[in-house]
Amino acid sequence: MIKIAIASGKGGTGKTFISTNIFYTLLQNNYRAILVDCDAEAPNSLEFFERNFISESEVTQQVPVINSDICTFCGKCYEYCNYNAIFILPQKKIINVIEDLCHGCGACSVACKFEAISEKPVSLGHVSLYSTNKLPNLIEARMNIGVMSPVPVIKSAIKQIDDQTDIVILDSPPGTSCPFIQTVSSADYVLLVTEPTPFGLSDLKQSVETLRTMDKPLGVIINRAGLGDNKVQDYLGQENIPLLLEIPFDKKIAGLYSTGKIVSKTDSVLANQLLTIIKKILEKHGNSNNQR
Amino acid sequence: MEIAIISGKGGTGKSSISAAFATMNGEVVLADCDVDAANLFLLFNPSHEEEEVYIGAQTAVIDYNQCTNCQLCINYCRFDAISLKNDIVTISEVSCDGCFLCSHICPENAINMIPSDKSRMYSGSFRKGKMVYGRLAPGEENSGKLVTMVRDKAKKLSVENEIDMVILDGPPGIGCAVISTITGVEKVVIVTEPTISGLHDMQRTMGIVQKFKLQAYVIINKCDLNPSMSKQIEEWCNENGITTTWQLAFDKQMVEAMVHGKSILEYNSNLDISKKLGEIWKIISKKN
Numbered sequence: 001m002i003k004i005a006i007a008s009g010k011g012g013t014g015k016t017f018i019s020t021n022i023f024y025t026l027l028q029n030n031y032r033a034i035l036v037d038c039d040a041e042a043p044n045s046l047e048f049f050e051r052n053f054i055s056e057s058e059v060t061q062q063v064p065v066i067n068s069d070i071c072t073f074c075g076k077c078y079e080y081c082n083y084n085a086i087f088i089l090p091q092k093k094i095i096n097v098i099e100d101l102c103h104g105c106g107a108c109s110v111a112c113k114f115e116a117i118s119e120k121p122v123s124l125g126h127v128s129l130y131s132t133n134k135l136p137n138l139i140e141a142r143m144n145i146g147v148m149s150p151v152p153v154i155k156s157a158i159k160q161i162d163d164q165t166d167i168v169i170l171d172s173p174p175g176t177s178c179p180f181i182q183t184v185s186s187a188d189y190v191l192l193v194t195e196p197t198p199f200g201l202s203d204l205k206q207s208v209e210t211l212r213t214m215d216k217p218l219g220v221i222i223n224r225a226g227l228g229d230n231k232v233q234d235y236l237g238q239e240n241i242p243l244l245l246e247i248p249f250d251k252k253i254a255g256l257y258s259t260g261k262i263v264s265k266t267d268s269v270l271a272n273q274l275l276t277i278i279k280k281i282l283e284k285h286g287n288s289n290n291q292r
Numbered sequence: 293m294e295i296a297i298i299s300g301k302g303g304t305g306k307s308s309i310s311a312a313f314a315t316m317n318g319e320v321v322l323a324d325c326d327v328d329a330a331n332l333f334l335l336f337n338p339s340h341e342e343e344e345v346y347i348g349a350q351t352a353v354i355d356y357n358q359c360t361n362c363q364l365c366i367n368y369c370r371f372d373a374i375s376l377k378n379d380i381v382t383i384s385e386v387s388c389d390g391c392f393l394c395s396h397i398c399p400e401n402a403i404n405m406i407p408s409d410k411s412r413m414y415s416g417s418f419r420k421g422k423m424v425y426g427r428l429a430p431g432e433e434n435s436g437k438l439v440t441m442v443r444d445k446a447k448k449l450s451v452e453n454e455i456d457m458v459i460l461d462g463p464p465g466i467g468c469a470v471i472s473t474i475t476g477v478e479k480v481v482i483v484t485e486p487t488i489s490g491l492h493d494m495q496r497t498m499g500i501v502q503k504f505k506l507q508a509y510v511i512i513n514k515c516d517l518n519p520s521m522s523k524q525i526e527e528w529c530n531e532n533g534i535t536t537t538w539q540l541a542f543d544k545q546m547v548e549a550m551v552h553g554k555s556i557l558e559y560n561s562n563l564d565i566s567k568k569l570g571e572i573w574k575i576i577s578k579k580n
Contacts, residue, residue: 009329011302011464016489041465042300042496044489062370082350082392105391106370145499148436148468155372174302174464175328178433185386197550199307199331206329210430227547251517258487258518 001165002286004278005038005187007172007180009203013193014223014247015039017257019171020048021264022278025271032166033137036157038183039173040125040141040150047260051130051138059156060121061104064097070116071095080111100148125153127160136162154182167278176210184211189285190218191244191277197228201235208241217285219277224249244277294447294458294477295576296325300493302464304485305513307331308546310461311555312569313576319421319455323446325473326463327411327426327438335553338423339416346411346441348432349390352383358402365394365403386431411438415445422449436468443472457577466500474501480508481576486521494525498532508534509576515539538572540565 006019019035023045026033037045064086066077073090085101086108088094099122109117124147130138141157143150150173161168170187173179184190190211194204204220211218220236225246236243247253247270256263264271297310307324311332314322324332352373361381366374373387374394383394383403395403410429415422424445426438443460450458462473474480480501484494494510501508510529515522522539529537541564549559557566 010331011299011329012485013303041467042302042489042493044301044492047488047492080392080396082390103389103391104370105389105393106368107391107393107396110368110393110397143467145466145496146471146503148471149433150465150467151433176430177328177428177435178431179467181386181431195303197547198334198553199550202331202334203329206430213430227544229551254514254517258485258490258521260488 001163001168002189002282003168003170003187004281005170005172005184005190006193007184007190007207008174008193009176009207010194010200011174013195013200015174015193016045016171017223017263018191018193018221019169020045021262021270022274023169024262025264025274026167026278027132028271029275032135032164033169034139034161034165035137035169035171036139036141036161037171038141038154038157039171040143040153040157040179041173043140043142045171046130046138046140048262049132049138051132054129054131054136056126056128057156058126059124059153061102061124061152062106062119063099063102063104063122064108064117065120066095066097067116067118068093068095070114072114076111076113077108077117080107082107125150127153127157129160150179151182154179158183158186167282176206181210184216185214187216189281190216192218192220193223194220194232195224195228196222196230196232198231200228201232204232205235208239219244219281222246244280245273293456293479293577293579294460295479295481296460296462296474296477297481297483298462298470298473298497299464299483300466300497301484301490304483304490305546306483307461308550308556309483309511309513309569310459311335312557312566313573314459315420315555315557316570316573318457320457320459321422321424321446321450321453321455322418322420323423323442323458323460324425325439325442325460325469327428327435327442327469328463330425330427332461333423333425335550335555336418336423337553338414338418340414341416342414344413344441345409346413346426346438348408348411348429348438350392350405350407351385351388351390352394352403353406354381354383355402355404358400360400362399365398368393368397408432413438413441413445415449421455422453424449435463436472439463439469439472466496470500474504474506477506478580479576480506482508482510483513484510484525485514486512486518486525491521491525491528495528498534510534510537511572512537512539514542516541536575538568540568
């Protein structure tokens, strides 16, 4: 199995476009592929496929419940909590949990010597499994609205990948902070999608720096080539980063994509280009580094 | 007045539109709250007058001179961050949430918490007023806290320099950084695009905006890419209590302006898109 993450520092460069089109092309070419939508804050990949629902699991986190009849207001739990999620006024005998700030680490329960703290689960989001043929091959991480971090939902989605898969495509969240790191840390190869603009270049540099500290092999696709300038190409040349493909800016592609259509279904040139990229990645990175 | 520009979906044109709003009449304080991928400094090249260190999350680090490899910490960690690698207890930096629990329960006091101090907040002047932006170190979490720091600084600059208008260019998504960006602002502008993803992400963003009961406007950017989808988005907005929506047609010069380090208004104020953005800003920036 090889896991390929499709990522970008800047949002809206075409991660989902590339992910869904690669996945479709792989299925057409009889690969055993899975697409995981890891953009749990704004998941959209599944919309591009006719699919059958298989199952859904809830991702929860434990939050403390403090029994103020037993609580001695000693303040130990407050001291242990590193997220400022416990509010305590000992003189007034007030103690509250601020659930939005709680990360569910369990430190307060360990801290309490009086067994005044129990726990209850709260929902963070859902991981859903769908299928486009027989096997479950679409996984979606979806964070609940109002939840602070998508990381636990992403983690849970990645855990549900079937070992027997040949190629896993991870549609990554944008940026370079923890949701991105969580996604790419399990990947064997990272495909960065960018656009040839100053914003695209600046965010690409940040992604490359981050991935280099993680020792992840990477390559770049430039989307909407022809808009903007040539500085992304120059940068890739200087840094010796493989430029795998340039997809020209085309209102037709944008129009098709906007209605939820897979472009490589009708665009055989794009389909072939994407397949060639994946084959190249498989050749170079397919057998090594298959840790889970 | 604080106005936040957000989107849900990335790449809809938040920053380009924020830049246009920042270069209308009068001075502004411009805060780039997309600390994960700050871009506005590229257009406005602000002077660096102040730099502050942002202390992010902490990471647990084992002192192997003290560690007896008892493995107690493995059982306590709820983030699957501690495991045996070649029979030695190891903490994964990626998975560590910085909760401190392992450090508390370690019988040998062998685990220390190392704070990350690589993130920065910069502030200074640019051609239309003051600017603040954060740069989150790669892999950092708690970006919401850095956003709060950026906003506090922007408010301070607004008071000190008697500039009333504060424009916040927000991050994509609906997580902690977005929540930190919109909490307590007067108005929110959601920039979307006429795609299925644009519609869905806007709906999720509205879920957040309604939670905070904020006044919201919607701009459907690049509306001509799919006119029927643009109409669909507009109808959804009308049915869901957003009375003011605008459609903005795609203009290649928006990209050209960026390449030249200018907002679209600075690049050419006579374009239709510039004029339209001017009208939009008049309505959004009006005091209630």
